Amino acid sequence: MKYGIALFPSKKLQDLVNSYRKRYDPHYALIPPHLTLKNSFEASDSEIKDIAKQLDAISDQANPFPLKITKVSSFYPVNNVIYLKVEPNEQLSNLHESLHSGFFSQESEYSFVPHITIGQRLSDDEHSDVLGQLRMHKVKHEEEIDRFHLLYQLENGMWTVYETFLLGKES
Amino acid sequence: MKYGIALFPSKKLQDLVNSYRKRYDPHYALIPPHLTLKNSFEASDSEIKDIAKQLDAISDQANPFPLKITKVSSFYPVNNVIYLKVEPNEQLSNLHESLHSGFFSQESEYSFVPHITIGQRLSDDEHSDVLGQLRMHKVKHEEEIDRFHLLYQLENGMWTVYETFLLGKES
Numbered sequence: 001m002k003y004g005i006a007l008f009p010s011k012k013l014q015d016l017v018n019s020y021r022k023r024y025d026p027h028y029a030l031i032p033p034h035l036t037l038k039n040s041f042e043a044s045d046s047e048i049k050d051i052a053k054q055l056d057a058i059s060d061q062a063n064p065f066p067l068k069i070t071k072v073s074s075f076y077p078v079n080n081v082i083y084l085k086v087e088p089n090e091q092l093s094n095l096h097e098s099l100h101s102g103f104f105s106q107e108s109e110y111s112f113v114p115h116i117t118i119g120q121r122l123s124d125d126e127h128s129d130v131l132g133q134l135r136m137h138k139v140k141h142e143e144e145i146d147r148f149h150l151l152y153q154l155e156n157g158m159w160t161v162y163e164t165f166l167l168g169k170e171s
Numbered sequence: 172m173k174y175g176i177a178l179f180p181s182k183k184l185q186d187l188v189n190s191y192r193k194r195y196d197p198h199y200a201l202i203p204p205h206l207t208l209k210n211s212f213e214a215s216d217s218e219i220k221d222i223a224k225q226l227d228a229i230s231d232q233a234n235p236f237p238l239k240i241t242k243v244s245s246f247y248p249v250n251n252v253i254y255l256k257v258e259p260n261e262q263l264s265n266l267h268e269s270l271h272s273g274f275f276s277q278e279s280e281y282s283f284v285p286h287i288t289i290g291q292r293l294s295d296d297e298h299s300d301v302l303g304q305l306r307m308h309k310v311k312h313e314e315e316i317d318r319f320h321l322l323y324q325l326e327n328g329m330w331t332v333y334e335t336f337l338l339g340k341e342s
Contacts, residue, residue, distance in 0.1 A: 001182060008331050011172060011323060011325060011331070014325050014331060015325055015326045015327070018325060018326070018327050022327070029200035029329075032325060032329055032331040147334065149332060149335075152182060154182060154185050154186055154189060154203060155186045155189070156186075156189050156193065158189075158200075160179050160182070160185060160203040161179075161320060161332035161335060162335070163318065163335045163337070164320075164332060164333070164334045164335040166334070
């Protein structure tokens with residue numbers, strides 16, 4: 001089964017992002033607006049129980065952190081993905097690192113550019129039009145993130161949450 | 172903000188249900204296949220923190236339970252909803268009761284018919300056609316449920332998971 005790890009920003013930010021995704025992101029109906037912490041990976045039913053235990057331990061050691069957005073950016077020319085750039089911070093980097101080392105070290109990793117996708121699979125012309133428009137809007141947003149989620153993908157491409165992990169919880 | 176409480180069955184059952192929902196349920200893209208434990212209710216950001224604490228206590232006291240499905244049924248003539256009928260059992264009834272009494276007693280309640288919707292908002296003709304077809308398929312399924320989720324609704328109607336609660340967890 002295919003799993004992934006992500007965090008959802010506040011409803012306010014999700015609503016804003018969806019107002020663009022509706023037009024520019026073919027994944028709009030598959031998952032709410034999110035920041036991917038770990039790309040999709042395969043795990044069996046028994047493996048996922050161990051993974052959930054590890055994630056519980058990781059979340060206990062982590063702390064809530066600020067999610068700060070200051071601009072719209074793009075992965076062009078690597079691909080035509082337009083996103084809200086999330087300012088890196090130590091807690092977020094540490095959390096990402098925890099999800100790609102130790103128990104999880106077998107997983108391959110790209111350099112981590114924290115982002116919330118607002119458009120993808122755009123043609124070159126669409127991409128430059130949309131990016132040009134979006135860059136004229138001021139995007140300033142800050143909120144606190146206190147949880148992340150382990151999700152699995154259904155056959156139709158939609159993602160269902162398997163479990164939520166609260167950062168720094170006392171348990 | 173609008174919240175609701177639901178459980179998601181296994182991926183296997185969600186995939187099966189989605190193969191019908193894709194054609195027969197206009198809510199197909201809004202939420203994965205689910206069993207509603209508590210209909211949508213309003214709560215503020217501060218209220219939801221108390222509610223999450225209560226749900227944590229309720230889930231600690233509950234135990235995993237079997238989800239058993241034996242047939243396709245319908246709420247007709249009340250409404251044209253076609254669903255997988257979930258066999259009632261004591262643990263499920265107790266969980267539902269916990270979510271509608273004590274702390275939650277202010278919420279109104281309908282009689283609880285546990286079900287997983289596979290089609291809704293069908294015309295009378297569509298409803299009788301689809302129900303007739305589906306009733307010819309044998310539906311026998313049993314699995315264990317060990318968690319439920321608190322969700323909130325975005326402006327576009329989609330639901331995002333706020334938190335997962337594990338049944339009978341030791342914490």
